[in-house]
Amino acid sequence: GESVGLHLPTLSVQEGDNSIINCAYSNSASDYFIWYKQESGKGPQFIIDIRSNMDKRQGQRVTVLLNKTVKHLSLQIAATQPGDSAVYFCAERGDSSYKLIFGSGTRLLVRP
Amino acid sequence: GAGVSQSPSNKVTEKGKDVELRCDPISGHTALYWYRQSLGQGLEFLIYFQGNSAPDKSGLPSDRFSAERTGGSVSTLTIQRTQQEDSAVYLCASSSFRYGYTFGSGTRLTVV
Numbered sequence A: 001g002e003s004v005g006l007h008l009p010t011l012s013v014q015e016g017d018n019s020i021i022n023c024a025y026s027n028s029a030s031d032y033f034i035w036y037k038q039e040s041g042k043g044p045q046f047i048i049d050i051r052s053n054m055d056k057r058q059g060q061r062v063t064v065l066l067n068k069t070v071k072h073l074s075l076q077i078a079a080t081q082p083g084d085s086a087v088y089f090c091a092e093r094g095d096s097s098y099k100l101i102f103g104s105g106t107r108l109l110v111r112p
Numbered sequence B: 001g002a003g004v005s006q007s008p009s010n011k012v013t014e015k016g017k018d019v020e021l022r023c024d025p026i027s028g029h030t031a032l033y034w035y036r037q038s039l040g041q042g043l044e045f046l047i048y049f050q051g052n053s054a055p056d057k058s059g060l061p062s063d064r065f066s067a068e069r070t071g072g073s074v075s076t077l078t079i080q081r082t083q084q085e086d087s088a089v090y091l092c093a094s095s096s097f098r099y100g101y102t103f104g105s106g107t108r109l110t111v112v
Helices: none
Strands: A010-014 A019-024 A030-038 A045-051 A056-058 A062-067 A072-077 A086-094 A100-102 A106-111 B005-007 B010-013 B019-024 B031-037 B043-050 B065-069 B075-079 B088-096 B099-103 B107-111
Touching (some): A019 A106, A030 A062, A072 A086
Parallel strands (some): B010 B107
Antiparallel strands (some): A030 A045, A030 A086, A056 A062, A062 A072, B019 B075, B065 B075, B088 B099
C-alpha cells in the first residue's frame, strides 16, 4: 500500500498563520476527493470533500482546491490553531470503484 | 448507530493464533471498507463490501486474511495464523452509496 515509512513530510506553521497542504493524486479518472485529519491513536476524521466537476470548495476555515490538469489537490487551513496539529491525508476515488485510495500523508505541526 | 464502531480497540495475540476484528457500520450505510495502517504509514486498502454484490478482495495481502459481512451490516475481518508483520491498526469505514465515508477508531493489533 501507499506509504512513506516514518518519514512523513512535515509542515510547521505559527499559530494564526494559514496552512497549505498539498497532494498529488494518481488517477486522472478519479471523480471524488476527500481530505482527512488523523490525530494520534484515532481514526481518520472527515474534513472536506470535492467532486471532480468543481475546482474549489469552502468549509469552515478550510478550502480545498482541485487542479485536474496537473492532478493536484490542496487543503488550505485559515488561522491555524494548535488543535489542527495532526496528520492530513488526501484520498481519491476512481469513477468505477467505491474504494478510496489514500495519499501518504503530511504532518502539520502548529507552533504556539 | 451514530458512528462506526470497532472492537476490540486493542488486541495482543501470539504469533500463529487466529484473530477476529469486528466492525459495526453506521445504520443504513450500504458500503463497508477495511483498511490497514502500519505504524507511521498511510492507509492500505484491504477489502470492501457493497450491498449484495461480491466483495472487492483485491487488497487482501494473503489467503490468511478473510472478511465477511452478515446481513448487510456487521463485518468481521479474520486473520489466521497471525505473523508479526500483521501488527497494525485495522480501520473500518462505511458509506452511503458513494459518499459519506466515515471511519471507526480502529483496532490496534499487536502480534508477539
